[in-house]
Amino acid sequence: MTDGYDSEFLATSLPLPRPSGTMRDLTYPRFTVLLDPQRRLAAVTAVNIDGARLQSVPRTGDWRLDPRVDAEEQTGPDVYARNDLDRGHLVRRRDPGWGDADEAREATEATFFYPNAAPQAAGFNQSKELWLGLEDHVLAYAETTDQRVSVFTAPVLGDDDPPYRGIHVPLQFWKVAAWQGADGLAAAGFLLDQTELVDTDQGILAAPPLGAFRTFQVPIDEIAGMTGIDFGPLPGADVLDAQGARARAWRALSGVDDIIL
Secondary structure: OOEOOOOOOOOOOOOOOEOOOOOEEEEEEOEEEEEEOOOOEEEEEEEEEEHHHEOOOOOOOOOEOOOOOOHHHOOOHHHHOOOOEEEEEOOOOOOOOEOOHHHHHHHHHHOOEHHHEEEEEOOOOHHHHHHHOHHHHHHHHHOOOOOEEEEEEEEEOOOOOOEEOOEEOOOEEEEEEEEEEOOEEEEEEEEEEOHHHOEOHHHOOEOOOOOOOEEEEEOHHHHHHHHOOEOOOOHHHEOOHHHOHHHHOOEEEOOHHHOOO
C-alpha cells in the first residue's frame, strides 16, 4: 500500500503543500500529516481519495499517540478530558479507506493517531455536518472524470488562538479539495469558523448554544495568506477564479447547493 500522500495521484502532479518552519513529516497509509511541534497540532494534512474504490469499513481503532514523535509535541488525551472538546479528525476516518478490505481497515485505523486530531467544539449542527460532507460533495462532482480527489485540511494556527491546557485552541479550520476537471486541475477552498463556540476563560472550555459553526467557500490564495502555506498550483486552479471577481468574496454556506464547483 502507498505510504503517505501521493503527489502523482491525480493526472496533474500536485506537491504536498508546505508551511514555513520546522515540521514533523508523518506518513500513514494514503495520507500525510505535517505536525507543528511548537503548536502540537497539524499544520497540514493531505489525503488521496479514490471514490470508485471506497469501502464501507466498520469503525475500528482507538485514539493513540504516535510513537515516532515525543508526547510533548502532540495534543494528547489530557487536552480532551472532562470538557466539551471533540477530537476532530482532520483526515476523515473513511477517506483513506479504499482498496481491498485489509488495506481499507489499516488506513482507517491510522486516522486515530493524535497528530490527525484537532480540538473542535462539541455538538453537531447543520454547518458542521456540511463541513464533514464537503469531500463527499466534491467526490460526487468528480465522478464525471476519474473519481479521484486529493484533500488538504488543517487548523489555522493563529496567533490569537486562546490558550488551554498547554495548547492554543484553533478558532478556524481550512480545507482545500483538488480534482482533475475537464480542463485540467481544479480546486476549491473552504473555511470553518468556531470562534463563537470556544470560550476558554478561567481554564474552562464551553460550547454555548448562542454560537454556531460557520462554513465558507473562500479563495485558496486567501487561505495561503492566512496560514503562510505554499499551495503550489492550487490557487491557480481555484474554481472561483473562473466565476469572476464577484465570486471571490467569501461565500457563507448553508448547504451544498451554495458551493461553486
